[in-house]
Amino acid sequence: MLDKMKIAIVLVVIGAISGLTIYSVNLLTEDTIAQNMIEKEQGYYKELFFLDEDAEVRFETNDFEDQEISQEIVLYDADDQIIGYIYKGSDKNNYGDVIVLLGITSDGKISNVVISSTTNTPTFVKVIKNVYLSPFRTQDVDDLSIDGSTGATYTYTSVVEIVENASKYFLENRGELHD
Amino acid sequence: MTKKENFLKGFIKENPIFVYLLGMCPALAVTATFETSLGMGLLVIFVLTSSNIVVSLFKNFIPQQVRTPSYIVIIATFVTVVRMMTDAYAPLLAEALGVFIPLIVVNCLILGRAESFASKNKVVDSAIDGFGMALGFTFGLISIGVIRELLATGGIMYGDYLPFFVDQPFELFTFDWIINLFVQDFSIRDYGLAMFALPPGAFIALAFILAYMQSRKNKKLRLEEEAKKQRIEELKKAALERKRQAAMKKAGEAS
Numbered sequence: 001m002l003d004k005m006k007i008a009i010v011l012v013v014i015g016a017i018s019g020l021t022i023y024s025v026n027l028l029t030e031d032t033i034a035q036n037m038i039e040k041e042q043g044y045y046k047e048l049f050f051l052d053e054d055a056e057v058r059f060e061t062n063d064f065e066d067q068e069i070s071q072e073i074v075l076y077d078a079d080d081q082i083i084g085y086i087y088k089g090s091d092k093n094n095y096g097d098v099i100v101l102l103g104i105t106s107d108g109k110i111s112n113v114v115i116s117s118t119t120n121t122p123t124f125v126k127v128i129k130n131v132y133l134s135p136f137r138t139q140d141v142d143d144l145s146i147d148g149s150t151g152a153t154y155t156y157t158s159v160v161e162i163v164e165n166a167s168k169y170f171l172e173n174r175g176e177l178h179d
Numbered sequence: 180m181t182k183k184e185n186f187l188k189g190f191i192k193e194n195p196i197f198v199y200l201l202g203m204c205p206a207l208a209v210t211a212t213f214e215t216s217l218g219m220g221l222l223v224i225f226v227l228t229s230s231n232i233v234v235s236l237f238k239n240f241i242p243q244q245v246r247t248p249s250y251i252v253i254i255a256t257f258v259t260v261v262r263m264m265t266d267a268y269a270p271l272l273a274e275a276l277g278v279f280i281p282l283i284v285v286n287c288l289i290l291g292r293a294e295s296f297a298s299k300n301k302v303v304d305s306a307i308d309g310f311g312m313a314l315g316f317t318f319g320l321i322s323i324g325v326i327r328e329l330l331a332t333g334g335i336m337y338g339d340y341l342p343f344f345v346d347q348p349f350e351l352f353t354f355d356w357i358i359n360l361f362v363q364d365f366s367i368r369d370y371g372l373a374m375f376a377l378p379p380g381a382f383i384a385l386a387f388i389l390a391y392m393q394s395r396k397n398k399k400l401r402l403e404e405e406a407k408k409q410r411i412e413e414l415k416k417a418a419l420e421r422k423r424q425a426a427m428k429k430a431g432e433a434s
Contacts (some may be wrong), residue, residue, distance in 0.1 A: 007242045014249050018256040025260045029267035035269040122277060140297075 041088075041101070041116055043102040045075055048103030049083050049110045057083065065073035068165040075103075083107055085174060087166035088116075098158040102166045104174075108141045113163060118154045130154050143168035189315030196319030197392050201288040207381040209279050211331070215350070216324025218272040220317025222265065222280065224310065226257045227289050231309030233257075234297040241298075250293045250360060251284065258283045272340040288316060294332045326384045331376040333367030334421050 046055060056078040063071055071088040084105045091098050096119030103111035113136045118125055135147060144167060146160050181190075195201040202223075210216045233253050234241075241249045262280045266274040273280065283289065292312055297305040328335055333355070338348030354367050374380045 003242070006244055010240060010242060011245060013247070014252050018252055021256050022259050025263050029263045032267035033263065033270075036267065040270065093272075172211075 009117050024096050044101050044114050044116055045073065045086060045103075048086055048101060048114060049082070049105075050073065050112065059086075067169075068162075069169045072169070084111055085170060087162075087169060089162035089165055091161050093120070093154040095154050098155055098162070100159055100162040102136075102163055104141060104166070104170050108170065108174075110136050110139045110141060110167075111164070112137055113159065115155075115159065119154065120158075124153055128153065128159065132156055133159070136163060141170050182304070182307055185304060186311040189308075189312035190318060190401045191315075193312075193315070194319055195288045195312060196318045197389060199288075201291060202286045202316060203283060205279050205286070206323060207378065209276055210320055210323040210327055210381055210384075211376045212328045212339075213261065213321060214337055215272070216320040217276050217317070218265075218341055219276055219279065220267065220313070220320045222261045223283060223286070223289070225261055226254065226305075227292060227313040228306055228309040230254045231258045231292055232291060232302055233295040233303040234293045235300060235302045235305035238298045246296045246298065247290075247294070248300075250290060254289050254293065255284045256411040269343075271342070275340050277323055288312065304403075310312055322388060323381065323384050326387070327375045327380050330372045330384070331374075331380065332371045347353060383426075 042059075045055060045059060046053065046057065051057065058076045058080070060074045060076075061071060062073075069087050069089045071086075073086040073088070075083040075086060077083050084103050087102045087104065089100055089102070092099075098118045098120060099116045100114075101114045101116050103113075105111050113133045115125060115129055115133070132147060135145075144164065146164075147156075184411045189195065191197075193199065196203070196206050198266050205223075230250070230253050234250055237249075237253075258281060261283070262273070265276070265280060292309055296308045300308070325335060329352075335351040335395035336348055337351045338345040355365065358365050358367060372380075375384060
């Protein structure tokens, strides 16, 4: 009994020290990590509309709670003209989370689709990124054509779901632009 | 074993990658470039040295029954720490190494050193062992990384993933300047063997290095064997000579 108590105490102490160490490092790094993630995501904004890296842009963000689309970003150029709308959505599949950014121009055409972060199998994600995202480009949001043959992969299914949700949101809320 | 021998053993004699074939996952997966190899090596240096120190410090308090889980918790703590630090201060490296940072937890080398060395030796010796072994591991990764990057691109880049000491990525080494002495406007990048940047290239590069090391080892063994045979021959000759002299002496006495 005493032996078991000793083992339990040692394990608790090791666990507590580990927890405290991780907590302290987390406190030290969380702001920097969050800032890095924001910068990384903002880097995608220009990629979504094929803008130069040094292009001057400004953006407004609308956050949504309890919706399939978590964020809408309105991107403006240096003359305050709208470049387009960016929708951020996430989906959870059997292999983890997929976060996708979708750029839609003011006239309702998909500019680009980017997987900004995912925990899905990297090999499959790479194939989806390299091959299956480009067909979304220039498609009209109210007439999406989805490649059924790649529907079997979890990542692609998640991407399609987010693209469809974002398109639906755009049509419902920014539809007047499209018309 | 002296402290110096303890430190140096991991480089060639007991190199984790080339001799023990430990930690092969990162050795094959993240060695496409010199920089990712160096990055992974630095992370392993921190984790292995720290975990060896902590395991050695607490070796008398950790009950035998829960030895391995305790070591894993200790190693996992350090891996989580380096993961956060990399995410914060070298995000591009974190992205390039991806899942292989958390996978350091299950690197056989780290648990192996904790079990076989740190749990039986003093803190200073364990720290030296961990640091030396991790440097040997890093040396192994960098060797593969340099060969792969050179063959794939014809040069070695620095600054893409490790944002330390430089503002812009630059070429550490390239064959271009040598070739440009003879042929103008030639870029070796256009003629790189792209396969070496891909997974099969990792296996092939590792195979070349292992074959080279094995051939050196075989040559050394052969030389040792020859020297041993020569010594035996000399001893035999000396014994025969002694016998001959003894026989002659005996014959002289008899006559």
